[in-house]
Amino acid sequence: MLPIISLGTNLVKIEQIQLAHGSGGRLSHELINGLFRRYLSNPYLDELWDAAVLPEQGARLALTTDSYVIQPIFFAGGDIGKLAVCGTVNDLSMVGAHPLYLTAGYILEEGLPLPDLEKIVASMAETANRAGVNVVAGDTKVVGRGNADKIFINTAGMGWISKDVNLSPRNVRPGDKIVVSGSMGDHGMAILCQREGLEFDTPLASDCAPLNGLVQAILTHPGIRVMRDPTRGGLATALIELAQSSSLGFEIQEASVPVHEGVRGACELLGLDPFYVANEGKLIAIVSSSEAESVLATMRRHPLGLEATMIGDVIEAHPRKVGLKTLLGVTRIMDMLSAEQLPRIC
């Protein structure tokens, strides 16, 4: 974390990131005061010490990190800044935490246009505000042209966990229901189609969104066993991980899994399976069967859960494996892919 004090700014005169913006010297200070603090200011960040000093929480804490290297950095439905806030807020939410604080580490390539950086930081600020979190510590490094690709962002996140929340794959029981909060594959297919220059009648957009509001709503139900957000590797990978860590079998009804028409069409065209495509604003919840319907109803009352659906069951058969009951009525076991279909999706 770079402590900075001076408030002069020459940013208007310099249109691109230079190596000196990462030097710790005057240009670094101007970048941080003239841009980052303008958007991200809050009492913790503004102290500009080596680390942010935060109040005692009186609760268990959650801590997570993710680096974002998505390409392109601006896409339908979001940008790398929005994604860097949502992804980390969502990781905290999946363990049942109330996200509170983020850190932001920027690695910038020399030559990045400053207006692009400003759009990204403004988008982070807007998303952080929507999610109710503060960026309390930051760091900026600059590397020469060709040593990075425009901008990489790391966000680490901290939150607190209420005493009565206890989510774990170990809580999953045979008979539990598997629920998703909405359609699968939107983020990954939006990115891929934009990269490939493909256009469809139904324009695709990333589902990138902070899930903490939806999560706090459904955590009012004590029957939530465990949650996961199906990002890299998609629904299939997340389900396989959950089956393995709960040591139980899952059976998924292929026909029940919501997939938007445009995503389905693009996947068919490109030979991809939407169940392996990344999402950035959806969650999987495993819920006791007695509460599954009421959890679904709660989800559907939230703007990010309108298309929430029950997609399958936890079973004792084929433990640690996920069976997909296809439209043809046969059950096939889903495998983890060796590689994902798309690099740099988040």
Added chain:
Amino acid sequence: MLPIISLGTNLVKIEQIQLAHGSGGRLSHELINGLFRRYLSNPYLDELWDAAVLPEQGARLALTTDSYVIQPIFFAGGDIGKLAVCGTVNDLSMVGAHPLYLTAGYILEEGLPLPDLEKIVASMAETANRAGVNVVAGDTKVVGRGNADKIFINTAGMGWISKDVNLSPRNVRPGDKIVVSGSMGDHGMAILCQREGLEFDTPLASDCAPLNGLVQAILTHPGIRVMRDPTRGGLATALIELAQSSSLGFEIQEASVPVHEGVRGACELLGLDPFYVANEGKLIAIVSSSEAESVLATMRRHPLGLEATMIGDVIEAHPRKVGLKTLLGVTRIMDMLSAEQLPRIC
């Protein structure tokens, strides 16, 4: 943070990082289980949830982040992994926190030799162990060749702050003494000379070290006002930042600042000022005059403070500026450099 469960490993068969290692699929899992967890395992990390769940602290918290893009990634006195632990442990220590938990976000370039990654992770583990911290959450991304430079690491860090610790530039008073824990410029000059292929009679080595032990020792003295580690921008930039944030003037005796003979020689040869060269295992402390001698004595009893020295005074003259009393007896005001002398020093 990538949750992973399976324990198969093909790492021995694959000698270089591939894009698929960042996919979230099987190769990602194998990398994490076969390498990262082998070195960094602890009960928080091993749960492999979306976020680490940590106990209540019952204290104020410190949170910080830094990305490390140093080039070369292996250098005399350390490597990017050791640096990524020390830098973040030190940022926490500077606000008086006991560092507890780190997160680690890796951005890997396709083609990075796996033995290099293993050396770096092993070095992180060893340094974390020495500093008494755990890496509790991690993330790995892979980008194509030419889209990064071998490896970038982000570490965020969390620690707790004891009730009786209250460090702030606002505590600084005229008459206070300015102390450094040892020689200046070692890290930056070791990196530069290695990059340029320069060799000297006295081989240069980075001072990269975790300062939390030294800090806890000196915090037994209530007269510590504020601390800072002079990294990017060196001693001069850190002092200017402290003078500005305390709204007081500093006067530094040039002859008192310890600079190793080899660093001095290399700086002369290359036309650099050692006061602007980065350190990674040194701190500046501002101390009440009545306690300055006993703080120095405490520092000198610690292996990382053997060369601790009093270098100057806090004064009322020239507020917010740092005067350097040179060997010739004249005082010149130190400026913040517009750019640092060396890019990618940390």
